[in-house]
Amino acid sequence: GQQVMQIPQYQHVQEGEDFTTYCNSSTTLSNIQWYKQRPGGHPVFLIQLVKSGEVKKQKRLTFQFGEAKKNSSLHITATQTTDVGTYFCAGPRGGGSNYKLTFGKGTLLTVNP
C-alpha cells in the first residue's frame, strides 16, 4: 500500500539554526499537507501544496513540493523555541481524493535555547 516516509525521525538544533524535514511518498500525490503537533497537543494544519514544484512560505517556514509530486520538504530558517514539536506530512490515501490521508511518522524537532 501507499507509504509516506519522513526523515529524520528526530532533530535537535540550537536556537537560530536552520531545520529541514523531508517527506517521500511511494506513489505520486495529488497534493501534500503539513501539520504541526506541539508536545502534549494535537496536530494542527499548516499548509497544503498542490502544484508540481510549488514553493510556499509562511514567515520563517518554507514548504516545497517536488517536481514529480512524490516528495516534499519543510525548511525552518533561524529556529525559535516556539518551533518545538512534531511535524507531519500527509498525502491523500489511495489516489487523488483528499478525504483520507496517509500520515508520515513525523519529525520531532527540539530546540536548545
Place this chain on the structure above:
Amino acid sequence: NAGVTQTPKFRVLKTGQSMTLLCAQDMNHEYMYWYRQDPGMGLRLIHYSVGEGTTAKGEVPDGYNVSRLKKQNFLLGLESAAPSQTSVYFCASNGGGSAGEQYFGPGTRLTVT
C-alpha cells in the same frame, strides 16, 4: 465555535472493559475520522465516516467499532479493551472539497491495564 471536541480527556480501563469515546464537531463537516497515535508510529486511521449514517474501516480497525448517528457526532467504541489499545486517540473532521485540511480534537489518552 468550539471546533472539534472529545470526551473524555483521560481514561484508565482494565482489560476486558468497554468504553465509548465521543467526538463532536460544530463546523457542519461531512467527514470525520478516528486516529490512534503511538510513539514512533505517527497517526494511524482506525475508522472514518463520509457522512451521517456511514462508517468505513481505516488502516487499523480491529477491536473498534464506530457510529455516526448524527452529523456532528462520531463515536468510537471499544467492546473489550486490551493493553495493545493503550494509546492517544484523536478525532478529526474535514469539510470536504479541495481544501482538505483536517481539524483535530484535543485527544483522549487511554490506558488499558
